[in-house]
Amino acid sequence: MIAPLIALILQAAQPAAPAEAPLPDPALEMRAQGLMRELRCTVCENEPVSQSTADMAVDARKRIREEIAKGASDTQVREFFVSRFGQYVSFRPPLEGWTLLLWGFPFALLAGAGIFIGMRAFGGRKRDLAPLPDDRGDGAAG
Amino acid sequence: MIAELGHLLAFLALAAAIGQSALGLTTGGEAPRRLAFACGIFSVLAMLTLIISFVQLDFSVALVAENSHTLKPLIYRIAGAWGNHEGSMLLWCMVMAGYGAAASVFMRAGPLRDKALGVQGLLTTGFFAYLLFASSPFTRLIDPPFDGGGMNPLLQDPAVALHPPALYLGYVGMSFVFSLAASGLINGQIDQEWARRTRPWALFAWSSLTVGIALGAIWAYYELGWGGWWFWDPVENASFMPWLVSAALIHSLIVTEKRGGMASWTVFLSVLTFILALLGTFLVRSGVMTSVHAFATDPTRGLVLLFGLSIAGGAALALFAWRAPTLKAGPEFDPVSREGALVLNNLFLAVAAALVLVGTVTPMILQWLGESGIISREAASISIGEPYFQLTLAPMIAMLLLFMPFAQAAPWRKAELGPLMKWLMPAAAVAVVAAIVALAMGGWGIWLGFGVLVGVWVVVGVGMDVVRRVGPGGFGRVLRLPLTVWGMAIAHIGMGLFVIGATVETATRTEQTFPLRPGEVAEMAGWTFQFQNLEEVEGPNYSALRANILVTHDGRTEVIQPETRTFQVARTSTTEVAIRKTLGGDVYVALGDQVREDPSAWRIRIAYHPLIDWVFGGAGLIAVGGFLSLVARVRRRSAAPAPETEATVESPPAPASVPA
Numbered sequence: 001m002i003a004p005l006i007a008l009i010l011q012a013a014q015p016a017a018p019a020e021a022p023l024p025d026p027a028l029e030m031r032a033q034g035l036m037r038e039l040r041c042t043v044c045e046n047e048p049v050s051q052s053t054a055d056m057a058v059d060a061r062k063r064i065r066e067e068i069a070k071g072a073s074d075t076q077v078r079e080f081f082v083s084r085f086g087q088y089v090s091f092r093p094p095l096e097g098w099t100l101l102l103w104g105f106p107f108a109l110l111a112g113a114g115i116f117i118g119m120r121a122f123g124g125r126k127r128d129l130a131p132l133p134d135d136r137g138d139g140a141a142g
Numbered sequence: 143m144i145a146e147l148g149h150l151l152a153f154l155a156l157a158a159a160i161g162q163s164a165l166g167l168t169t170g171g172e173a174p175r176r177l178a179f180a181c182g183i184f185s186v187l188a189m190l191t192l193i194i195s196f197v198q199l200d201f202s203v204a205l206v207a208e209n210s211h212t213l214k215p216l217i218y219r220i221a222g223a224w225g226n227h228e229g230s231m232l233l234w235c236m237v238m239a240g241y242g243a244a245a246s247v248f249m250r251a252g253p254l255r256d257k258a259l260g261v262q263g264l265l266t267t268g269f270f271a272y273l274l275f276a277s278s279p280f281t282r283l284i285d286p287p288f289d290g291g292g293m294n295p296l297l298q299d300p301a302v303a304l305h306p307p308a309l310y311l312g313y314v315g316m317s318f319v320f321s322l323a324a325s326g327l328i329n330g331q332i333d334q335e336w337a338r339r340t341r342p343w344a345l346f347a348w349s350s351l352t353v354g355i356a357l358g359a360i361w362a363y364y365e366l367g368w369g370g371w372w373f374w375d376p377v378e379n380a381s382f383m384p385w386l387v388s389a390a391l392i393h394s395l396i397v398t399e400k401r402g403g404m405a406s407w408t409v410f411l412s413v414l415t416f417i418l419a420l421l422g423t424f425l426v427r428s429g430v431m432t433s434v435h436a437f438a439t440d441p442t443r444g445l446v447l448l449f450g451l452s453i454a455g456g457a458a459l460a461l462f463a464w465r466a467p468t469l470k471a472g473p474e475f476d477p478v479s480r481e482g483a484l485v486l487n488n489l490f491l492a493v494a495a496a497l498v499l500v501g502t503v504t505p506m507i508l509q510w511l512g513e514s515g516i517i518s519r520e521a522a523s524i525s526i527g528e529p530y531f532q533l534t535l536a537p538m539i540a541m542l543l544l545f546m547p548f549a550q551a552a553p554w555r556k557a558e559l560g561p562l563m564k565w566l567m568p569a570a571a572v573a574v575v576a577a578i579v580a581l582a583m584g585g586w587g588i589w590l591g592f593g594v595l596v597g598v599w600v601v602v603g604v605g606m607d608v609v610r611r612v613g614p615g616g617f618g619r620v621l622r623l624p625l626t627v628w629g630m631a632i633a634h635i636g637m638g639l640f641v642i643g644a645t646v647e648t649a650t651r652t653e654q655t656f657p658l659r660p661g662e663v664a665e666m667a668g669w670t671f672q673f674q675n676l677e678e679v680e681g682p683n684y685s686a687l688r689a690n691i692l693v694t695h696d697g698r699t700e701v702i703q704p705e706t707r708t709f710q711v712a713r714t715s716t717t718e719v720a721i722r723k724t725l726g727g728d729v730y731v732a733l734g735d736q737v738r739e740d741p742s743a744w745r746i747r748i749a750y751h752p753l754i755d756w757v758f759g760g761a762g763l764i765a766v767g768g769f770l771s772l773v774a775r776v777r778r779r780s781a782a783p784a785p786e787t788e789a790t791v792e793s794p795p796a797p798a799s800v801p802a
Contacts, residue, residue, distance in 0.1 A: 022654060030585065033653070038529045046375055048527070050653065051368035053734035053745050058655075086520065091374075091527025102504065102526075106497040106534045113489055118477070129476050132554035 023065055032068045036061055038091045039081055048091065145203045148191030149280040152232070155184035155239055156274060159266040162242065166260025167328075174259045175246040181266060182243025185236040189223070192232060192279055196223045202286035205229060205279045211292040211711050213683030221303035225294070227427065227443075228279035230306055234423075235269045237310045241318040241343075242266060254339060257325035258318070265317050268450055276446050292711035295684065301361040309354030309381060313419045315347025316384060319391070323412035324458065327465040332409055337399035340412070342775050344395060348388045349768030355381050356761035363758075367717030367732040369653060369749045371757060374531045379502040380422030383495050387415045390491035392768075393484050401554060403472020403481060407488070413462050417455040418495070424451050425502075476556040483549035490542040497534045501526045532648075536589060543596035543641060546634055547603025551610065566603055573599035584650040584752075593645025600638030604631050625774030633767025636760045643756025647727075653749035657737045666748050669729060670694045673746060674701070684709045686718070689733045689744065693722060704733040704746075727752035 023029040036050035041057040049057040049064075060081070067077045081089045093099045158181035166174035192205075196219050201207040209226045210219055224233040242262045249255040273279075296302075322340045326332040358378070363371040372378060391411040397404045424447045475481040505526050512522025547566055548557075577595040584590050608631050612619045656664040658673040665671070672692040679686040684707040691702050702720035709715065722729040727750060734745030 038527065040525055040527075046373065047368070051370060053655065053747070055738060058745075061655075086523045088523040088525055091525045092529035093524055093526055099524075102500070103530070103534070105500065106493055106538070109496060110489065110493045110538070113493065117485060117489065129474065129479075129556040131479075131556045131558075 023069055028068050029065075031074060032061075032065050035064050035068075035074060035077055039064070039078070040085075040089050040091060042085055042089060144191050144194055144198075144200065145280045145282060148188045148195070149274075149278070151184050151188035151191065152235075152270065152274055152278075152280070155181050155188060155235070156267065156270040158184060159239065159242075159263045159270055161263075163260050163263030163267055166256050166258075166263055168260075170253065170256030170260075171251070174256060174263070175251075178239075178242040178246040178259045178263065181239045181263070182246075185232075185239040189232055189236045192229060193220055193223045196220065199290065201288075201290055202282055203279075204281045204283050206290060207283055207287050208291045210290040211683060212289055213711065214292070214298075215682055217300070217303060218298050221297075224306050225297050225303075228273075228277045230310075231269070231273045231277055232279050233306060234310055234314060235266065235273050237307075237314040238262070238266050238269055238317055241315060245318065245343075249339070253329045254322070254325050254331070254336065257328045258321045261321040261324040261328075262318055265321065265454065268454070272446060272450065276443060290711075292683075292709065295707065295709040295712050295714055295716050296365060298709075298716075299361055299365050301357045301364070305354055305357040305361060307354075308350055308357055312347050312349075312351025312354050312388075313381070313384065313422070315343065315350060316388060316416045316419045319344045319347060319388075319412050320416035320458065323409045324461055327409060327461050330465065330468060332398075332405045332465075332469055334399055334402050337395050337405075337408065341392065341395045341399060342772050344388060344392050344412075345768050345772040345775070348385070348392050349765045349772065351381065351385050351388065352761060352765040352768060355385060356758060356765065359761070360758055363754070364719065364721075365716065367719055367747070369651070369719075369730045369732070369747075369751055371754070374501075374527050376502050376506070377426055379498050380425045383498050383502075384415050384418040384422060386491050386495040386498065387411055387418055390488045390495075391415055393487050393491075397472070397481055397484050401472050401475070401481060402470075403475070404485070404488075405472065406466045406469040409466070409469070410462060411488075413458045417451075417458065418499075420451045420454060424448055425506075473555075475554070478552070478557045478559050480549060480552045480554045480557070482557075483545050483552055486545050487542060487549060490538045494535055494538040494542075497538075498531065501530055501534075532589070536592070539641065540592050540596045543600045543638065546600050546637070547607060550604060550607045550630065550634065566606065569599055569602035569606055572602045580646065584646065587649045590645055590649035593641055593649070597638045597640075597642035597645070600641070601635050604634045604638065607631070625777065626771055629767045629769075629771030629774055631767070632770060633764050636763025636765075636767060638760070639756050639763065640760025643753040643760055646753045647751055647757060651749060651751050653747065655734065655745050655747045657740065657743045658746050659740070659743045662743075664746065664748060667750060668695060669748075671731065671746070671748060673744070676744065679705070681707060683711065687733065689746070691720070691731060691746070693729070693731075702731055704731045706733050723755075728754050 023032060033050065037048050039049050039060060041047045041049045041052040041054055041060070043054050043056045044052045047057075049060040051057075063080075064077055067080060072080075078090055078092070082094075087094065093102055095103060158177045162174045162177040162181055165171075165177065195203045195206050196210055197216065199206065199210055199212055199219070201210075205226060205228050209229075210222045214222065222229075224230045242259055245255060245259060245262070249258075319340060322336070322343060323332075326336045326340075355378075358381070359371040362373070363369065388411075391408065394404050394408045394411055398408045424444065427443065427447060505524055508517070508522045508524055511517045512519050547569060548562060551562060551565070573595050576598040577591045580594040581587070581591050608623070608627065611627055612623055652667065654664075654666060656671075658664060660673055660675050663670055663672045670693070672694075674690040674692055677688050677690070679688050686705040686707045688703050688705045691704070693700055693702055700722075702722060704720040705718040707716050707718060717732050719730055719732045721731075730747075730749040730751055732747040732749075734747055737743040737745060
């Protein structure tokens with residue numbers, strides 16, 4: 001059964017209300033959308049404010065655009081939100097104190113393991129190896 | 143009666159699994175093989191009885207009463223059987239027993255099969271015991287309700303109906319790879335023959351896991367209404383970690399099979415993959431986090447799972463530590479060689495898995511520390527999400543792809559880097575041009591540039607390698623190219639396309655929410671959207687609000703109809719987005735909430751997702767490549783049991799020896 005909920009209103013097309021209008025400068029808008037993706041909607045389950053239609057997210061998007069338009073840097077916008085909602089609001093862990101370890105360990109692990117493999121497998125040996133003929137034509141997948 | 147029959151069948155499966163493990167680990171031979179087969183049959187029948195209860199809407203079964211409803215369409219009644227904790231545990235047990243049954247059919251007799259069936263029987267016993275004594279799906283209600291409680295409406299979707307079976311074929315498949323590793327360790331026989339017989343199972347499990355994860359991503363994209371396909375949610379990461387480690391495994395198995403090298407590392411990866419699969423199950427099922435997947439929020443179940451996980455993982459690592467020193471090192475190879483490239487592949491994948499693991503569990507551990515008062519609440523409050531994973535994972539994936547064409551073209555043992563690089567120059571040139579074009583079109587982001595660069599590099603480089611293997615001599619040779627080459631090339635090209643799609647989509651997608659009153663128009667990137675009206679539509683078990691939106695682009699107009707569906711029984715609503723496919727990507731429109739201050743206006747979310755099909759298509763090709771490699775192996779084995787004597791296509795020389 002199809003029942004019209006809202007009658008079709010025949011009226012001239014009007015421009016949309018400006019509440020969620022993008023910033024006029026595309027570069028600024030891109031920065032704003034980037035921030036929207038990394039700030040958490042605090043009333044939602046594991047969603048950034050960019051993805052939610054909750055009022056908190058709408059207000060947050062508005063605030064981000066305002067701050068960016070006023071000339072705030074990305075860091076200042078993040079700090080603004082963190083000071084209000086705590087570190088929990090930011091999906092980007094800060095780069096200070098113990099979180100330096102968090103950010104650094106993948107690269108340290110890569111370097112450490114790389115050096116270990118290099119030393120252990122290839123260190124201090126001189127070999128005279130010849131390529132193995134690719135006898136089957138099916139290479140690595142064989 | 144049917145539920146009691148299912149209960150009985152599950153107990154029979156448990157008994158068969160106990161016998162299978164006892165006999166497999168001791169006498170071996172025909173008896174454990176037959177028991178493994180019987181265990182598989184009993185489990186399938188037990189699952190079938192549960193499905194019948196769901197289809198018949200037998201509300202005297204507690205699980206059906208909680209999770210089904212008379213208004214639910216048939217296919218979702220069937221899928222409802224595994225869309226809950228108890229049913230999904232039965233599915234898990236069935237797949238686990240099914241792998242044992244498959245091994246009893248496909249594997250040759252011998253100590254490898256005996257001990258593998260024994261270990262698999264032990265695992266199956268554990269999971270069936272957990273199922274029957276901690277979460278039985280067959281419990282009856284004394285006072286059955288008139289109608290059922292429904293199912294989470296988000297899960298009423300074809301992709302998500304198939305998502306758990308595919309995912310479990312992957313997850314649980316890792317249990318059989320683990321059993322094969324344990325069997326090899328017990329027998330003291332981790333060699334080329336072991337790798338040759340283990341690899342098909344690893345390939346099948348990994349390819350299924352790929353399909354399962356991709357279905358989940360597709361579902362998120364279409365069903366959640368945000369247009370995202372990956373959220374770095376702990377649940378997603380729980381499946382991504384075993385995927386990364388098993389991707390490393392199927393590559394290190396190649397080195398073990400072809401050259402006898404990396405044996406202990408390969409076995410370690412087999413063990414680790416299974417432990418990560420168990421850890422994923424624990425994270426999802428223990429209620430340590432909230433999500434659509436967390437059916438069970440009962441902490442005692444979590445404790446039982448954690449206990450089982452510790453025993454299985456601990457025993458496996460102990461077995462490994464005991465036997466690993468006896469494993470021989472493989473033959474020597476030069477750092478610049480196919481072996482060397484595959485070592486790098488494993489390095490990048492292992493670091494990637496480690497960083498996903500740390501990024502996933504750190505917030506949980508901190509939260510727990512904060513709640514127990516060990517650290518302050520401020521210190522415990524941290525989120526680790528997309529920015530962290532993107533910034534740390536992207537370099538690993540970029541390096542992985544950078545070495546991929548080299549790995550395909552380099553000969554075993556030793557390669558000459560100079561001629562290889564010279565030979566791959568065209569691929570590099572095309573990649574650089576493509577990256578510059580992408581940057582000029584999509585804005586000057588560093589990730590966009592890198593993603594397109596390595597993606598195009600892989601696609602062209604792999605294509606060149608296929609051409610090299612075909613060699614001169616016309617189209618006939620293309621058809622005679624071994625299936626294994628196609629498997630490898632298709633999976634690698636899929637990886638390249640996926641990376642291009644994922645970086646372009648992430649870097650250049652645009653999204654915007656417009657509050658629109660009927661008649662109003664929104665404009666985005668050359669498209670206009672006129673919100674015409676809203677109508678109410680009745681579905682089988684929901685009522686929907688459907689927006690009619692007139693879309694105009696390039697002088698063509700059409701009406702698209704995004705919906706929000708409200709499911710009366712579950713009192714929740716879902717979003718049905720309207721998607722308009724174009725060559726370059728998707729125009730994605732979702733109907734949001736009513737605006738608080740202005741009840742005649744509705745929030746309409748409009749987004750453009752460039753190259754989104756490359757993301758899903760690339761993932762699909764990765765899985766297709768994996769399955770092709772598997773088919774090639776099975777076919778070759780039945781055609782020629784002794785690998786040395788088989789007829790092969792004569793190969794053109796490797797590029798290292800091609801005069802450039």
